[in-house]
Amino acid sequence: MAYNWNWEIFLQPSATGEGTYLSWLLEGLKWTVTLSLSAWVIALIIGSIIGVLRTVPNRWLGLLAATYVEVFRNIPLLVQLFIWYFVLPELLPRGMGDAFKQMNPLAQQFVSALVCLGFFTAARVAEQVRSGINSLPRGQKNAGLAMGFTLPQVYRHVLLPMAYRIIVPPLTSEFLNIFKNSAVATTIGLIELSRQAQQLVDFTAQPYEAFIAVTLLYLLINVALMFLMRQVEQKVRVPGFIGGK
Amino acid sequence: MTMHEYDWTSIPGAIPLLAKGMLVTLEVTLTAIAVGVVWGTLLAVARLGRNRVLSWLATVYVNLFRSVPLVMVILWFYLIVPQALKAIFGESIGDIRLTSALVAFALFEAAYYSEIIRAGIQSVAKGQMAAGLALGLTPGQTMRMIILPQAFRNMLPLLLTQAIILFQDTSLVYVIGLSDFFGTSYKVGDRDGRLVELLLFAGAVYFVICFSVSRVVKHLQARFSS
Amino acid sequence: MIDIRNVSKWYGQFQVLAECTTSVREGEVVVVCGPSGSGKSTLIKCVNGLEPFQQGDIIVKGTSIGDPKTNLSRLRAHVGMVFQNFELFPHMRITENLTIGQIKVLNRSKDEALEKGLGLLDRVGLKAQANKFPGELSGGQQQRVAIARALAMDPICMLFDEPTSALDPEMINEVLDVMVELAKEGMTMMCVTHEMGFARKVANRVIFMDQGKIVEDAKKEDFFGTPRSERAQQFLSKILQH
Numbered sequence: 001m002a003y004n005w006n007w008e009i010f011l012q013p014s015a016t017g018e019g020t021y022l023s024w025l026l027e028g029l030k031w032t033v034t035l036s037l038s039a040w041v042i043a044l045i046i047g048s049i050i051g052v053l054r055t056v057p058n059r060w061l062g063l064l065a066a067t068y069v070e071v072f073r074n075i076p077l078l079v080q081l082f083i084w085y086f087v088l089p090e091l092l093p094r095g096m097g098d099a100f101k102q103m104n105p106l107a108q109q110f111v112s113a114l115v116c117l118g119f120f121t122a123a124r125v126a127e128q129v130r131s132g133i134n135s136l137p138r139g140q141k142n143a144g145l146a147m148g149f150t151l152p153q154v155y156r157h158v159l160l161p162m163a164y165r166i167i168v169p170p171l172t173s174e175f176l177n178i179f180k181n182s183a184v185a186t187t188i189g190l191i192e193l194s195r196q197a198q199q200l201v202d203f204t205a206q207p208y209e210a211f212i213a214v215t216l217l218y219l220l221i222n223v224a225l226m227f228l229m230r231q232v233e234q235k236v237r238v239p240g241f242i243g244g245k
Numbered sequence: 246m247t248m249h250e251y252d253w254t255s256i257p258g259a260i261p262l263l264a265k266g267m268l269v270t271l272e273v274t275l276t277a278i279a280v281g282v283v284w285g286t287l288l289a290v291a292r293l294g295r296n297r298v299l300s301w302l303a304t305v306y307v308n309l310f311r312s313v314p315l316v317m318v319i320l321w322f323y324l325i326v327p328q329a330l331k332a333i334f335g336e337s338i339g340d341i342r343l344t345s346a347l348v349a350f351a352l353f354e355a356a357y358y359s360e361i362i363r364a365g366i367q368s369v370a371k372g373q374m375a376a377g378l379a380l381g382l383t384p385g386q387t388m389r390m391i392i393l394p395q396a397f398r399n400m401l402p403l404l405l406t407q408a409i410i411l412f413q414d415t416s417l418v419y420v421i422g423l424s425d426f427f428g429t430s431y432k433v434g435d436r437d438g439r440l441v442e443l444l445l446f447a448g449a450v451y452f453v454i455c456f457s458v459s460r461v462v463k464h465l466q467a468r469f470s471s
Numbered sequence: 472m473i474d475i476r477n478v479s480k481w482y483g484q485f486q487v488l489a490e491c492t493t494s495v496r497e498g499e500v501v502v503v504c505g506p507s508g509s510g511k512s513t514l515i516k517c518v519n520g521l522e523p524f525q526q527g528d529i530i531v532k533g534t535s536i537g538d539p540k541t542n543l544s545r546l547r548a549h550v551g552m553v554f555q556n557f558e559l560f561p562h563m564r565i566t567e568n569l570t571i572g573q574i575k576v577l578n579r580s581k582d583e584a585l586e587k588g589l590g591l592l593d594r595v596g597l598k599a600q601a602n603k604f605p606g607e608l609s610g611g612q613q614q615r616v617a618i619a620r621a622l623a624m625d626p627i628c629m630l631f632d633e634p635t636s637a638l639d640p641e642m643i644n645e646v647l648d649v650m651v652e653l654a655k656e657g658m659t660m661m662c663v664t665h666e667m668g669f670a671r672k673v674a675n676r677v678i679f680m681d682q683g684k685i686v687e688d689a690k691k692e693d694f695f696g697t698p699r700s701e702r703a704q705q706f707l708s709k710i711l712q713h
Binding site: 070071073074075076077078079080082083086087090091176179180181182183184186187194197198201207208211214215218219222 | 249309312313314315316317320321324409413414416417419420427431440441444445447448451452455456459
Binding site: 137139140142143144145146147148149150153157158161162165238239240 | 516519521543544545546547548549550551552554555556558559560561562571572575576577603604605606607608620621624
């Protein structure tokens, strides 16, 4: 296998004249991180609401939330992405649909990917929040109610603070997953990291260097996030509770 | 607000094509499950075993595959497999896209299965290994005849859930131009200008299949826990 | 103050409470005892509406629990409850456990609530633990804080659901001492407990429940002297072995 290794390819100016190949990689990294972090915020907010709804006494709200989770968990992420990107603009009122299609293509791709990843991950966050709340002793809810708290107050002051602390480890997993899942956006052309890997393969004759570099960047993201979440876990630890001693 | 005018007439005629796509999806899914479970079990046993080198290698393998997006893994093997096949056999075998995808998914899923199986093995009480050894069985026999069967029974719901995820993930073969059920749906929709209908149809099909299987899993979980 | 009228409750087909009728007057201390599954915990949880019931009604200082229009939160703000598993909020320091109800439900100021909370904490002998987290305290200490937490709301009556059942034997007395003090000060109390020594000391009346029914409801002296029902006699003889 005669392959010419050339690690300096990254420092060379690109064939299209826009920056070096390294700058392409960094651009991809930027979009991956931006997309993932933004989608995570959406996922946390929507997922928390849905997760809480699955634990309240109202049957209809619970059913609504359960339906959300089942729909977003049983359709592949890629299919969901294509539906947000290709189908939704067609189903919106003409004014909104046209406005979307006239946006800068990069913006269209980003928004579709953002909404898709956010809603998809929200379903998984919802399940974590639900299981966190359900794992709390029933007496906690009773103690809150017995004090005169309304149910929303019980959630806010008693249940959710503990539930979130309990689910930090599985939430960390979901947080990592969102960064990996962001690679799906390559299929609609968003210039995130894996797309840049493919671009580099197309423009240079150095596919191995490109893929190795991108893989290392993904591993780096992983390591950084694990470190970050470990800090979070330490900080919110409750003394005397689940290994808090 | 103008409603999109739905025209589902493309679909019936395309069923044969879509069915072929579904066969590809199933081929990738089932191969990955079969190889993934076997290879995943070996990885799990290696990680829990006493040989430090094997344990370390297995850990690196699992952590590596779990840290990288599936899209990258698919792209990697689409790069490596053709060259490897050429080096070994002097030519590529069959549909190179399909072969690359099969290899990629099998090796990728094994990492995920190994974590489930590892947890399953650890969930079987430690006393079981001691009991097996006390009877005169070797560690290997104990693992095979006593621990693994129990581990698998405990882990069956999780293994099935992972299979559902895998079934959905096969849609990503799109990135190397392999036409599975999703890829075929897209092609038909694009060809006939009925992308909206075909994408919604694909979504509905996936939903029905995955939701049904997940119901079966829930039923199994309920039965096993009693 | 607490008027329980013909209360019946079912879990599906299974009847947990059968036509329970009794009352607790202001300043009275009533002990509820009985074997496991007799419904005593369920009954006391019905008094502040934590458990719903299908028949009958409970009136607490003029407010009907069974009435769907009753604002239960408002009522519970004035009825104190102490749980078997203490149920302090683990993510809050002791001070916050004591003040959060006062601030969020009674709308007291932070300073007012803190002053009240620390005062009560001192009364139960735990002022030094004010800044700790519940997980750092022993069971007996946690339960005393739980009592202080309930008292901080200035309740009109206190409900105790097996307050010492989850405690190691050496910690039971420190909690019972607090409860005895409380009784002596004239607090209206309804206690589900096995601690007959406590009952003998401060109870005015003792109620014995079995299989969801109130089988005996007598003044303390009568109950311990000559209980009328055979079930109660059996129960007493078993429990007084301690």
